Amino acid sequence: MVAELLATPPCAEIHLHIEGTLEPELIFELAARNGIDLPYADLEDLRARYRFTDLQSFLDLYYSNMDVLRTEADFADMTRAYLRRAATAGVRHVEMMMDPQAHLLRGIPLETSVRGVCAVLERSEEEFGISTGLIAAFLRDRPAAEALEVLEELLAMGAPIIAIGLDSAEVGNPPSWFVELYRRAREAGLRTVAHAGEEGPPTYIVEALDLLLVDRIDHGITCLDDPALVERLVRERIPLTICPLSNVRLQAVESLAQHPLPQMLDHGLNISVNSDDPAYFGGYVDDNFRTVQEVFGLSRAQLARLAEDSIEASFASAGRRAELLGEVRAWAAAGPEAA
Numbered sequence: 001m002v003a004e005l006l007a008t009p010p011c012a013e014i015h016l017h018i019e020g021t022l023e024p025e026l027i028f029e030l031a032a033r034n035g036i037d038l039p040y041a042d043l044e045d046l047r048a049r050y051r052f053t054d055l056q057s058f059l060d061l062y063y064s065n066m067d068v069l070r071t072e073a074d075f076a077d078m079t080r081a082y083l084r085r086a087a088t089a090g091v092r093h094v095e096m097m098m099d100p101q102a103h104l105l106r107g108i109p110l111e112t113s114v115r116g117v118c119a120v121l122e123r124s125e126e127e128f129g130i131s132t133g134l135i136a137a138f139l140r141d142r143p144a145a146e147a148l149e150v151l152e153e154l155l156a157m158g159a160p161i162i163a164i165g166l167d168s169a170e171v172g173n174p175p176s177w178f179v180e181l182y183r184r185a186r187e188a189g190l191r192t193v194a195h196a197g198e199e200g201p202p203t204y205i206v207e208a209l210d211l212l213l214v215d216r217i218d219h220g221i222t223c224l225d226d227p228a229l230v231e232r233l234v235r236e237r238i239p240l241t242i243c244p245l246s247n248v249r250l251q252a253v254e255s256l257a258q259h260p261l262p263q264m265l266d267h268g269l270n271i272s273v274n275s276d277d278p279a280y281f282g283g284y285v286d287d288n289f290r291t292v293q294e295v296f297g298l299s300r301a302q303l304a305r306l307a308e309d310s311i312e313a314s315f316a317s318a319g320r321r322a323e324l325l326g327e328v329r330a331w332a333a334a335g336p337e338a339a
């Protein structure tokens with residue numbers, strides 16, 4: 001029974017910020033390597049700052065810690081550390097966001113951040129058995145014109161991105177400001193996602209769908225405040241990428257017991273389980289699966305459904321999706337409940 005409780009399915013992780021995988025130990029290591037004086041006495045002092053009251057309180061630390069990322073090797077080391085850990089968590093495909101604009105704003109050329117991450121992603125399938133896709137996320141609390149300029153530069157340099165996303169401080173920065181950015185991305189053949197309804201109202205989810213024409217919504221938990229929207233998300237099979245530990249740590253929900261994941265399953269929404277910024281929110285995708293399993297007593301079949309949803313919602317090739325769905329079905333069939 002204990003082994004059953006700890007089991008997590010093979011899955012796709014499709015809501016993950018690579019900069020949010022920067023663990024405290026690596027922050028200190030990179031600071032030492034780059035001769036940076038950190039504003040923390042030691043690891044314990046840094047860890048003591050990981051108490052957040054909302055999204056902004058997290059973003060302040062997240063952007064501040066990014067300062068240790070200076071060279072291609074720094075970005076590569078961070079990416080490799082995530083993939084190594086993700087492989088043990090059952091991740092078989094990852095679509096990772098990165099914030100190239102945030103690095104550019106602090107003087108790090110796009111080539112440095114993108115090449116550092118991509119050098120490792122290129123070898124991921126061979127090295128870790130994890131297929132990958134890179135999503136360039138843009139900062140919604142910065143001018144839309146700046147995002148468009150950065151996208152043009154990414155396209156001009158041939159950055160191997162599969163999609164664009166929209167992240168950072170949500171409330172007061174609506175999707176409607178980024179129509180041109182998303183139009184340009186689609187024109188360039190990219191897929192599209194956007195954070196909406198993490199802290200912001202359900203109208204932001206509607207804007208992301210109707211104005212940005214996104215393929216999936218990151219978070220989207222506030223959709224439950226609008227029953228007509230929930231019905232639409234179910235009918236149109238629009239995926240929501242759910243991050244349970246993140247929602248609790250950022251106080252978007254009061255406690256895990258009050259997380260709306262079971263309601264979302266009952267509604268028949270396509271939802272996946274993801275870690276968002278695992279170094280900051282207390283766990284990787286397996287920790288998120290384990291937690292929802294423990295708190296809600298999910299069955300093996302329900303866990304398999306979450307994993308299947310993650311694969312269906314991904315931008316992996318049809319062949320890769322079929323292969324991974326086969327793995328999830330084998331995992332589901334191997335459990336005691338299936339006997």
Ligand code: HPA
Binds near residue numbers: 020
């Ligand atoms: O959890 C998040 N929400 C919004 N923006 C972000 N940028 C990094 N992580 C996040």
Ligand SMILES: [Zn+2]
Binds near residue numbers: 016167276
């Ligand atoms: Zn996120």
